[in-house]
Amino acid sequence: MGKKRYLLTHDLGTTADKACVFDDKLNLIASEVMDYKTYYPKDGKAVQRPEDWWRVFCTTTQSILRKCAIDPSEIAVVSCSGHSPSMVPISDNGQLILKEVPIYADLSSREEVSEFMESISEEDFYCMTGAGQVPEQYSLFKMMAFRRENQEGFNRTWKILNTVDYLVYRLTGNVRTDFSQACNTGALDIIKREWSEEILEAAGVPNEMMPKPVDSTSVVGEVTDIASSQSGLYKGTPVVMGGGDVACAAAGAGAVTEGVSYVCLGSAAWMGFFSKQPVLDYESKLVNYCHIVPGGYALQYQMTGAGICYQWLRDTIYRYKELDDDSTEETDYFEMMNAEANKSGVGANRLIFLPYMRGIWAGKTNPDARGVLFGLNLGNTVGDIYRSALEGMVFGIKEIMDSFEKLGYSSRQLTVIGGCAKSKLWRQVIADITGREVLCPAVIREAGSLGASIAAAIGVGMIDSFDDTKKIIEIVDVSYPNEKNHTKYQKYYSVFLETKERLNDLFEKLANIE
Secondary structure, three states: OOOOOEEEEEEEOOOEEEEEEEEOOOOEEEEEEEEOOOEOOOOOOOEEOHHHHHHHHHHHHHHHHHHOOOOHHHEEEEEEEEOOOOOEEEOOOOOEOOOOEEOOOOOOOHHHHHHHOOOOOHHHHHHHHOOOOOHHHOHHHHHHHHHHHOHHHHHHOOEEEOHHHHHHHHHHOOOEEEHHHHHHHOOEEOOOOEEOHHHHHHHOOOHHHOOEEEOOOOEEEEOOHHHHHHHOOOOOOEEEOOEEHHHHHHHHOOOOOOOOEEEEEOOOEEEEEEEOOOOOOOOOOOEEEEOOOOOOEEEEEEEOOOHHHHHHHHHHHHOHHHOOOOOOOHHHHHHHHHHHHHHOOOOOOOOEEEOOOOOEOOOOOEOOOOOEEEOOOOOOOHHHHHHHHHHHHHHHHHHHHHHHHHOOOOOOEEEEEOHHHHOHHHHHHHHHHHOOEEEEEOOOOOHHHHHHHHHHHHHOOOOOOHHHHHHHOOEEEEEOOOHHHHHHHHHHHHHHHHHHHHHHHHHHHHHOOO
């Protein structure tokens, strides 16, 4: 058997799974991405198929091991991160109750939220859970909707898992969750770090349906015979729990000690700080996640419309699939769009973009909010549209930064991660709008995977603790703010905020039209 010296991670995103191999020094060796579908059967619904997660997990695992010429016996440990929350009910023989399960973007449980809040007020719910995003996002209310829509299926349910939990179950046959995912169900007492009997009783969900929460660094089992035959992994390979994408990304960005902030630019965007204690601010609904750092918390404000908006522009306006050049990588099309955006100037020729195509989930939440292009004129170009989209997303980040500063959380530098952060233009726009130095680490798109690999390395004793993170993360570029641009952007930012405020009531009126 070969010397075990590699770590394999999988990061289940909104649109794709990313498999990564790291060496025993936590250097990224290779990554492989494979898409899967999100289904939108009606407005407000968003579902995925857990079998797709497992199929893609197995396919990318086999592919990346072949590409790297790594024998499966050389994989020392496997760990995962993933989008959260989802709601995956399984029977006592491990079978899926639902072929398609609701993911975090499914906001169809308003009826259940209203029913629940008659027993526990929204403020009390927040103070127990730290769950500051729009309530419909959380697994708890998806469980209630599942019970209402499919009582027979609910009665057959043995456990209700989250995204990463399901992969862990398929790999090991063991049912566990980690605290970073458990807190994202809306049913965890974030201070006691245990399932809240009061919340589960009000929701009508038996405590025994909830998996046992453990630290993200915990070894939760080994790859089974059947998982080995399907995935190509070596039977008996240790599996470390891993965790939710937000907490794993925070670790991958280096936010594992007090005062360190970062911005993640993926399908959604968020800004976060590390804290040793929860910070419960109901007025701004600061989101408190349990970190993958044991005992720590990841504080976060989120904006759900970021890269997903740029992807929509690519698919509907750029329409890259209709181009004849099959040799161009899809990521290159984004760079082509960025090149058009770069021809536009600061303020995109007086064009403002509101990036709320999936609603507003933080602060003054509004799930009815939608995307807006404000100020279109006959002189605008497609580059202005792309530029306004970039700026609108960053204005949303600036608003998040302002909320943090009101709570006393501020930093001179921002580390940026996520697929969109690969763009030099995006990083410069962030620096110019926020007035902060923007740090670009060597591992950007795979930061969540890096966080999961750090947890895995600790779990099997390759490294001692998360304190080693500062030695692992390398900064390769810094974008400095242009003061002239920053001053000009402040005027556009003011218009952005006022446009959002004035349209807030109209979003609801639009949504209520049959």
